[in-house]
Amino acid sequence: MLKSMTGFGKSVSESSSLTVTAEVKSLNSKFTDIYCRIPKSLSFREIQIRNLLTQALERGKIEFNLTTNYSDVASSGTSINRPLVNAYMKDLKESADGFGGADATELFKIALTLPNAFNTEVASESQAQSEWQQILKTVNDAISECTTFRLREGAIVSDKFVEYIDKIGELLSEAEVQDKTRIPAVRDRLRKSVSELVGDEEFDKNRFEQELIYYIEKYDISEEKVRLRTHLNYFKEVLKEGNGKKLNFLSQEIGREINTIGSKANDVILQRIVVNMKDELEKIKEQTSNVL
Numbered sequence: 001m002l003k004s005m006t007g008f009g010k011s012v013s014e015s016s017s018l019t020v021t022a023e024v025k026s027l028n029s030k031f032t033d034i035y036c037r038i039p040k041s042l043s044f045r046e047i048q049i050r051n052l053l054t055q056a057l058e059r060g061k062i063e064f065n066l067t068t069n070y071s072d073v074a075s076s077g078t079s080i081n082r083p084l085v086n087a088y089m090k091d092l093k094e095s096a097d098g099f100g101g102a103d104a105t106e107l108f109k110i111a112l113t114l115p116n117a118f119n120t121e122v123a124s125e126s127q128a129q130s131e132w133q134q135i136l137k138t139v140n141d142a143i144s145e146c147t148t149f150r151l152r153e154g155a156i157v158s159d160k161f162v163e164y165i166d167k168i169g170e171l172l173s174e175a176e177v178q179d180k181t182r183i184p185a186v187r188d189r190l191r192k193s194v195s196e197l198v199g200d201e202e203f204d205k206n207r208f209e210q211e212l213i214y215y216i217e218k219y220d221i222s223e224e225k226v227r228l229r230t231h232l233n234y235f236k237e238v239l240k241e242g243n244g245k246k247l248n249f250l251s252q253e254i255g256r257e258i259n260t261i262g263s264k265a266n267d268v269i270l271q272r273i274v275v276n277m278k279d280e281l282e283k284i285k286e287q288t289s290n291v292l
Helices: 040-057 082-097 104-112 125-198 205-219 222-241 244-264 268-288
Strands: 007-014 018-027 032-037 060-070 078-080 118-120
Touching (some): 018 040, 040 125, 060 125, 082 104, 125 268
Antiparallel strands (some): 007 018
């Protein structure tokens, strides 16, 4: 199925000690541009996360945001340095007594803000691994949701593509009808012009037919019509494959045939049809820049 480069995914997971939130946003871009915002404590995991994003989302401007919140002090591997805090409390109390005393709770709050009031302990290997598995699952869930969003948007774009291609096909049918009357009209117009210049008596029918063949070859769009119809049918086949790059290439080929028909038209009605074809083609080109 066709994928849009526009997507969004969010996942939140909670455990007894950790809450993880992962968000993925993607927009269209010719290249893969990834912007990661992750906690400093996980900076050594950034390359791994970037690889996950690249493999799953392929291309686009991708913004990734990861936050981790620990439920309490102990679960984050941090504990109070009790001997030092007690010493701080003793010094603070002695100082406060000289000024009339102070509430123990207030002194405790002050003590916790002083240097080395907390011990940063290294979490056990099993705890660290468990937390990383939770984080990894949350990241993958957010990516999966973003991919689902992209597929949903891609389905909408596919329907639009079919609408635009069918419209060009209808216009091509109109061009084929108009083309049947165009050459006879050119013949009559040329014959009239030549007759007015040289008169009917001096009119050389053989020479006229030779000149007419030249003009018919110059204005003939038979091959362009066949190729354009072929490109339109093939576009629908590729659409089912979900190959955005090939669709972009085909849109260029379609444009080339439409332009050639326009340059050979020499007919007001046919030129108007070509203008309408180009209008539909522009809609296609706008969308091909946003699909994978």
